[in-house]
Amino acid sequence: MxxxxxxxxxxxxxxxxxSPFIAISAYERELGLPANYINVSLSRRGSEGAFQRYERGELAYGEFVDQWTDELNDTETNNVAYRKYLQRHELDTRMVLPRQTRVSGDALFVGMMAVAETxxxxxxxxxxxxxxxxxxxxxxxxxxxxxxxxxxxxxxxxxxxxxxxxxxxxxxxxxxxxxxxxxxxxxxxxxxxxxxxxxxxxxxxxxxxxxxxxxxxxxxxxxxxxxxxxxxxxxxxxxxxxx
Missing domain, CATH: 3.40.50.1000 (HAD superfamily/HAD-like)
Known part of the structure; x- marks a missing residue:
């Protein structure tokens, strides 16, 4: 029993x-990124990504933002991970994926924290x-x-x-x-x-x-x-x- x-x-x-995912989804739409692209990038780094290390108190904010921005704009790595995500969820794998740097870790994080005030x-x-x-x-x-x-x-x-x-x-x-x-x-x-x-x-x-x-x-x-x-x-x- x-x-x-x-x-x-x-x-x-x-x-x-x-949920901070509300801000993430809004930012993806603003930049024209496919849905869940940023979330997949976050997960792809596992426990050693900048975001995860910041949550463990291992990075100062400036270090975190710089490293996270680099990770978010690593389209080669992120696109491979996102194609696997599409296959795993049986979604359309012909989706056009990003080719250039345009994501700001600082702007995204500020938006996430603003949502979390509610x-x-x-x-x-x-x-x-x-x-x-x-x-x-x-x-x-x-x-x-x-x-x-x-x-x-x-x-x-x-x-x-x-x-x-x-x-x-x-x-x-x-x-x-x-x-x-x-x-x-x-x-x-x-x-x-x-x-x-x-x-x-x-x-x-x-x-x-x-x-x-x-x-x-x-x-x-x-x-x-x-x-x-x-x-x-x-x-x-x-x-x-x-x-």
Whole structure:
């Protein structure tokens, strides 16, 4: 029999605040890049890309922007990765791909951070409701040094675990275990919310219950959390806490 859920762990960008992918998609459209081209470039670098290293606190902002701009404009590497993406998803591989440098890492990052200033109110209310119901709550975020969202959101949580502080980032399972240890729960007693499938897979492999939060479907994710807690949590049959 599954253990009762005792704690809920939230991603920040794309869950508690609006997704940076909204800004990425808008920038792709502005430049005439094919959909998900920048996301594929990001993923192609694995754990050692400039963006990933910046999230672990290994680069200063200026170094990050310079290196990320170089990576974004490495059309030879990015086009190979994007063709594989098209094949994998059975999309039209005849798409015309970029041939020249035109992407600004600085402009893109500024746009991403602007989007992240807007909270997903239903998720913020879910955090408050969970605390009122007696659950432990944590944030587990791939973020950056001096990230403004961290200071604004920290008071909501019992535990706030940041990649820029810990030198680890999702989907490294050691990062998830830090959150569980600080919450004093096992992975099997935790529910994890994120918007990125690879992050959810890593959590599920550890034994966590998982919920994906998709853009525009945040309220459906809230409903799914509540359904899971009815089955596996100390869900209040009658409570003054409302959401």
């Amino acid at each position: 599954d253990s009762a859920i005792k704690a809920v762990i939230f991603d920040v960008g794309g869950v508690l605040v609006k 909270p997903n109110e239903c998720m913020v209310e879910l955090v408050r409701w969970l605390k009122a119901c007696g659950y432990r709550v944590a944030a587990l975020t791939n973020n950056f040094k001096d990230a403004g969202d961290s200071e604004k959101l920290k008071p909501l949580f019992d535990v706030f675990v940041e990649s820029a502080v810990e030198g680890l980032r999702k989907p490294d399972q050691r990062f998830y275990l830090q959150a569980c240890n600080r919450l004093e729960v096992s992975p099997g007693e935790a529910l994890f919310l994120d918007d990125i499938p690879v992050n959810l897979r890593a959590a599920k492999e550890l034994g966590m219950e998982v919920v994906r939060v998709e853009i525009g479907r945040e309220t459906q994710a809230v409903d799914k959390v509540k359904r899971i807690l009815r089955l596996r949590g100390a869900y209040p049959s009658s409570s003054s806490a409302k959401i």
